[in-house]
Amino acid sequence: MSLTAEPALSPAAAAPTIRPCKVGPFTLTMPAMQAGLAGYSDMAMRVVARRRGCPYAVTEALLDQVLLRGGRGLEKGAVLCDEDHPVAGQLMGSEPDELARAAKVLLECGFDVIDLNFACPVKKVMGRCRGGYLLSDPDTAIAIMRRVRDAVPGPLSVKLRRALDDTPQAADWFDQVFAEACALNFAAICVHGRTVEQKYTGLADWSFLSGLSQRLSTQYSALSTRPTLFGSGDVFTADDALRMYHTTGVDGVWIARGAIGNPWIFSDFAALLAGKPLPPPPTIHEQREALLLHFRLAVEIYGEELASRQMRKIGIKYAKLHPNGKDVWREFIAVRNQRDWDEVLAKHYAADAAGIRPPSVPDAEDTCK
Structure with missing residues (x-):
């Protein structure tokens, strides 16, 4: 299903020394992507991020059974527009045959890559x-x-965590899955530096990502097609993204919670990669422009009533960039329809002013990233 969006802004150019980052046939303009986030990363969020430099994105996890039945799950979750490419449709399920059939459904919907979620x-x-x-x-x-490899001729990727837990057996299980993804010529593998058992607590182990990067360069160097390795976990700012990229040797950075309400994390990362200073926070009017686009696209997907409810959780994330964030947060949380939404924007986003930087660590949330 396709909708129409306005032309994208050109992303900031990356420095010549940045390593090429590809997903199958797609060469990304910078080594970053927007993660799949449950309840957030629909076409509206992805397009807003693309206008600010994001070169590649993944949907939230789509259940194989919902896709095979069609209906609302397919209609809402698989919405794309011309601007929203390249894009991966992320699948979640437990039965090989059903996931293979669902992958074909996503290909028919226009997705460029099929991503398997083994991480949530x-x-x-x-x-x-x-x-x-x-x-x-x-x-x-x-x-x-x-x-799924048998069913899909095009690029595949898989999202993993570093293991189920910290036991040697879990490490062996991870190695088996990782090795098979490489053997099956998966285009990309994304690894979150926490275990499944950790969920979203504690710190992501970036040293594990460094080890995987080394392993791909040595143990898997003979592969005809080396998978692109994306790192994930604790990337909340553009500085975090730059640190992960340079210290772990991953090919690209999977940006999750850090992008909710702050699509400028991508243009900020591009600036840092190019050796430029971190840009100032988005102004109030720049924030308003993003909010207006996000709401308009959400209405196209969900209709006004549902979009108004959906956008409450988006608005409160953007509020963290506003100097009067607490007041803005309270008013966004009370939005019930487009009139309420317009009133909040008229009250708090009419006069331009400098914005503020979001907190370096976002609120803890159970989002599949």
Whole structure:
């Protein structure tokens, strides 16, 4: 399903020394992407990010069974527009044959890459043998990858965490899944530096990402097609993205919670990669422009009533960039319709002024990233 969006802004140019970053046939303009985020990363959020330099994005996890049944899950979750490419449709499920069939549905919808989620740590997902659970069942995970590989001629990727937990057995399970993704010529592998057991607590282990990068350069150097390695975890600012990129040797950075309400993280990262100073925070009018676009696209997808409810959680994230953020937060949370939305923008975003930087660590949320 396609909608029409306005032409994209040109992303900031990356420095010549930046390593090329590809996903299958797609060469990215910078080594970063917007993660799949449950409840957030729809076409509206992805387009807003692309206008600020994001070269590649992933949908939130789409259930295979919902896609196969069609209806609302397919209609809302698989919405694309001409500007929203290249884009990966992320699949979640537990049955190899159903996931293979669902992958074909996403290809028919116009997705460029099929991404498999073996990472989500949310309890209800784990309880249904999906997401991060599959890192405890490498036989099923490998069967899924093989079946989807047989069904999909184009690029595939997979999202992993560094293991189910910190046991040696879990490390071996991870290695089996990682090795199979390489053997099956997956175009990209994204690894979050936390275990499934950690969920979103503690720190992501970036040293693990460094080790994987080294492994790809040595143990898997003979591969005809080397998968692109994306790193994930604790990337909340452009400075974080730059540190991960330079210290771990990953090919690209998967930006998740740091992009919610702050799509400028991509243009900021591009500036830092180019050796330029960190740009100033977006002004009030720049924030308003992003909010207006986000709301307009959300209305196209969901209709005014549902979009108004959906945008409450988006608005309160943008509020963190506003100098009167607490007041703006309270008013966004009360939005019920477009009139309420317009009133908040008229009250708090009419006069231009300098914005502020968002906090370096966002609120903890159970989002599949």
